[in-house]
């Protein structure tokens with residue numbers, strides 16, 4: 144990237160993204176969702192193995208079924224629903240590849256940032272990873288297209304924000320310069 148204006152805009156995008164935890168019922172147009180999902184595979188991956196898979200869910204019934212299985216496996220209260228997103232993207236990678244989790248984390252950030260650039264809110268849902276080896280959750284994941292040899296390392300809930308997200312403080316003190 145040579146254009147300084149573009150660089151400044153990109154950095155502002157990185158700085159202003161925040162997690163969204165309340166979504167409207169508005170669906171995300173399929174071409175927008177496709178653009179977001181495709182940025183995942185442009186993330187760096189260890190040795191460029193790309194032994195990952197991204198499962199894009201848009202059917203409310205399927206998202207609800209997954210949320211219900213995760214809720215029970217994690218002992219969450221009734222009403223647990225991933226914040227009722229319009230869509231979800233599950234990032235999974237070959238269980239036997241030691242860097243799969245790192246690869247998926249990079250892909251997840253691409254998903255969050257491209258979504259934000261396109262006006263779509265997002266948040267990481269950690270309970271899918273926590274419960275993904277529970278048989279009842281795995282059964283749903285397999286039905287939703289997650290390869291059985293894969294561990295689920297990330298889940299992004301996506302949708303249009305129902306209210307502005309909380310602007311969390313970021314701590315520049317976590318950086319040292321020498």
Ligand SMILES: Cc1cc2nc3c(=O)[nH]c(=O)nc-3n(C[C@H](O)[C@H](O)[C@H](O)COP(=O)(O)O)c2cc1C
Nearest residue numbers: 160161162163164266267268269270308309310311
């Ligand atoms: C690995 C990871 C797991 C997370 N799990 C959850 C989660 O299960 N539920 C949730 O609401 N937010 C989750 N988050 C979002 C964080 O809470 C959020 O990124 C953090 O509070 C900073 O806020 P920001 O994203 O608005 O900058 C997770 C984020 C990461 C990176």
